[in-house]
Amino acid sequence: MLEAQKITWKQDDKTILQNINFHLLPGECVGLIGPNGSGKSSLLKILAFLEAPTSGLLFFQGHSIPKNVPLAIRRKIAIVFQEPLLLNTRVFDNVAIGLKVRGISKETIRQRVNYWLEQFGVLHLSKQSSRSLSGGEAQRVSLARAFAIEPDVLFLDEPFSALDAPTKEGLRVDLSKVFKTTQTTTVLVSHDFKDISHLANRALILLNGQVAVEGSPSELLRNPQQKDVARFLAYFAS
């Protein structure tokens, strides 16, 4: 589905990512985890075509990605950030926006928006202003907005980190159910290994802008392979 070869990214002469290789198979959820400053969010931005790498190649569904990513390809992906980043309008309109820009018919928009708002338990808020929502509700709306597009690849950039523990747990459970139903191909960035172990089939641990190790979350916990990785994972093992 998505492949990155030897990706390097520099900003102001500082190397953020170095020689990253990455692949994503249809239907899988890959977790990117690492401490602050390890480059995981930067890698997500490059994989989601929001930033161009300094060097390296990107392939999407077998096609090489040019520097100016075609709109048709950009429209095959959806991104949810740490903050909900909703527009100052009604909840319904926020979820509908990605469909409207794609020129989808009003009836389909109505059906899809209502369906996804229901999936995330916020259908009753559809007529409310986005400004009146709590953090958890807003993030549910943000997820509904992303799923409503029915993307080929979904990118989640620390979607739970701004939420309190009970809200986070509830949303993680609901998201896990949605993944099981939709089999959406996903890249999940988190600094919490619990998110990765709950939702991802495979995990990459990034340290200092490089992929340190890769494997299934449970396997990585059992056998971290490197000292630095073991030190990082020790917190989550306890």
Add this chain to the structure above:
Amino acid sequence: MEMIWKGIQAAIHLLLTGDPEVVEITLLTLKISCSGTLISLLIGIPFGTLLALKPFPGRRFVLSIVNTGMGLPPVVVGLWVSIFLWRSGPFGFLNIIYTPTAIVIAQAIIASPIIAALTCAALQQTDPKLRLQIRALGTTRPQYIWLLLSEIRFSLLAAIIAGFGAIVSEIGASMAVGGNIKGQTRVLTTATVLEVSKGNFDIAIALSIILCLLAYGATLCLTLLQQKQQGGS
């Protein structure tokens, strides 16, 4: 005090009886000011958007010029528009000096920098992460700009209020390019000055009250619209 009281009485009389000349002046003022505001929106919003979103060499310098333009003296605008529209001037062939069109042009020049600067400032204040999110929704460039402008709609209404306020209250440009011709280019501000110069304070007070009501009425409508959207969004 007596003069003021007489002036207020005359104003009420003129307002209640619907004096034809006053009605004509008021309607012309409204027509010219609304046209000027509309044109300044068509110039100011795209220009402010360009300044906010498109990096180019000398952008800061251009922005400083636009910001300076917010305080552009109307009489200076009137002078330069007169020079350009004067019969022997570069656009003299248009033959529009001393017409309402000339006043609309001058007023649009006065309000455009205000609209552009406030649009630019509002866009630059939007959260960069929100801009990234809008891009990530798969928007084309025009869709991206439209969504951003929708997001700053309350600030845009404030810009319209500021632009209209500057236009409806100016006198220097209207006098210079319109000439204050009775029945043709006489607007509330120029008529008020004329009546003051003639010593007709009662009529001048009446006209000033109408001008204030006009400015307040238009601003009230825009403010109510702004607050309604703010509350209903």
